[in-house]
Amino acid sequence: MPKSTFFNLKKEKRARIIEAAGQEFSQQPLYNASINNIIKTAKIPRGSFYQYFEDLPDLYGYYFSLILENIQEDLIDSVYKDGGDIFKAVQEYASIYLEDILAGPHHNFYKNFFLGANIAIQSKKGGHGPGFDVYHSERLNQLRVRLKEVVNWEQLKVENEDDQNALQQLIMMIFFHSFANYFVHAIDSQKHPEDVLKEIKRNLSWLEFGVRRMEEQ
Amino acid sequence: MPKSTFFNLKKEKRARIIEAAGQEFSQQPLYNASINNIIKTAKIPRGSFYQYFEDLPDLYGYYFSLILENIQEDLIDSVYKDGGDIFKAVQEYASIYLEDILAGPHHNFYKNFFLGANIAIQSKKGGHGPGFDVYHSERLNQLRVRLKEVVNWEQLKVENEDDQNALQQLIMMIFFHSFANYFVHAIDSQKHPEDVLKEIKRNLSWLEFGVRRMEEQ
DNA sequence: ATCAATTTATGACAGGTTGTCATTTACGGA
DNA sequence: TCCGTAAATGACAACCTGTCATAAATTGAT
Known part of the structure; x- marks a missing residue:
């Protein structure tokens, strides 16, 4: 969280800093981002940066929370308009949001965020693209396949291989997510x-049985 | 992915490097980890490091994939023993895994990983603990509460406020996860x-209606 | 066993980055 | 107008990264 000094700044200056941060984080993932670039762009002296923020992740977190706030606000609107149906709303909102992500000014930031956030890893020169090989080790692939063989899919509403992969991923997500939460x-x-x-x-039981309350029948 | 040179190394040397990496990544999150510390601990010259890895994230990713492989292997065993019921298996496996995470040698690595992975942010000196304020901005809290008010919970099998929070989180997770995947x-x-x-x-529809195929009745 | 070719090891170095701190400047209230 | 507190500033020491020229080792063919 930025220090109080930052929030005491004049709006214009604060905006300049945020703007500069956005630029930097769009060009580099957090890992390679540099304070130097930001203060150069924002035209503030080095010392000031540390007067406002703890360090780079501090600013990053703040910047991200700003974006997250926008998402949340729009989502709330969606839910409201849909009479409280959050599932419907998220789906609808996703199409709007997708536009924003793909064509909006934050596109590159999102890209860096998502690529980095998922695993917190980004090499500069990966095999393909920005480098991202964690999930692609040969052994790991074998294991994924093996897991698919071992699971009894008959119990599940899963139509094809694509679905099987997605479900596996989702379950692992939930697994990790819960631990992370801890x-x-x-x-x-x-x-x-x-x-x-x-x-x-x-x-997991939500995913297994669904969260929607079914009509009595 | 480490370069082939790394895999050509003698087992002993490779182990030493992995060991050193584990130490470093347990003490620092990736963001603050340093190659210098690792080569010092592993007693390899600087140049060698770059002969083996692209950069630090490259090694991190590899290290992580090793751990992930273990998880996957054990999980597969669990599923197998449970006759293919992946939900049952993950749940059972979680208790075993929890032990490992809390008391095992990787405890600190996991901590750094989960804290960093979720948001890819870690300040050194946060307000509380290792600093982690992204999700705690006042505005963001308000928005979370507001969302909860707007949702029609009657439609859902959600018993209390705790569940409501968890479900909101889960939905956002899925939302982000899908984008990240893209x-x-x-x-x-x-x-x-x-x-x-x-x-x-x-x-979302899996979460909404459940993935388990129900018995005809 | 010899030698050339290829692969690996090594550490000094240039370029860049970070966090601090002593000093200066601005501001708000008495 | 003056004082005390808050903010601004930039030089600096400490550290870190990626590269590269050179040395050593290994391989394979003769």
Whole structure:
């Protein structure tokens, strides 16, 4: 979180800094981004930067939260318009948001964010593209295939191989997500180890049986 | 992906490097980790590092994939033992895995990984703990609350506020996950913009209605 | 066993980055 | 007008990265 000094700044200056940050984070993923570039673009002296922010991730986090706020606001509108149906709303909102992501001014930021966020890894010169090989080790591929063979798909509403892959991914996501949640909240000890298991259980069972309440019939 | 040179190394040396990497990544999140520390610990000259890896993320990714392989292998065993029921298996596996995460030698690595992976942000000196304020801006909290008010929870099997929060989070996760997927695969243009929408739709509808095929009744 | 060719090892170095700090400047209230 | 607090500033030490020329080792063919 930026320091109070930053929020005391005149709007214009603050905007200039945010703008510069946006530029930098669009050109480089956080990992390669540099404070130097930002202060040069924003035309503030080095010392000032540290008067406003703890460090680069601090600014990054702030910048990201600004964008996230926009998303949330729009999503809320969508939900509201859809009479509270969050599933419908998210879907509808996704089409709008997609436009924004692909054509909007934040396109490159999103790209860097998503590529980096997922795994927190980005090599400069990967095999293909910006380098991203974590999930592509040969062994890992074998294992993915093996898992697919071992699962009894008959129990599930999964029509084709593509779906199978997606579902596997989703389950792993939930698994990791729950653990991540633990670490985030364990910091201020709001969460105990057993809670992780409960959370995984709950989230998975939502996915298994659905969260929509069905009409009595 | 490490270069072939690395894989040609003698087992002992490779192990030493991996070991050193593990140490560093457990003490620092990737963002603050340094090649210098690793080569010092592993006792290899600077030039060698670049003979083996592209850069630090490259090594990080490799290290992570090793850990991921273990997870996957164990999970596969679980699924197999459970007669192919992946939901049951993941749940069961989670308890075992939890032990490993909390008490095992990789505990700190996981901590850094999860804290960093989720958002790709870690400040050194945050307000509380390792600093992690992205998701805690006041405005963002307001928005979360507002969203909760706007959603029609009656439609959903959600019992309490805790569940509401968790479900919101899960939906956003799926949303972001699908977009991230697009960027990852758009690189080698295996994926087109419309696919994102399809993926969001599919994943959300799984969550909405469940993936388990119900017995005819 | 010899030698050339190829692969690997090595560490000094240039270029760049970060966080700090002593000093200066601006501002708000008495 | 003056003082104390908050903010601005840029030089600097410490550190880090990626490269490259050179040395050593390994391989394979004769």
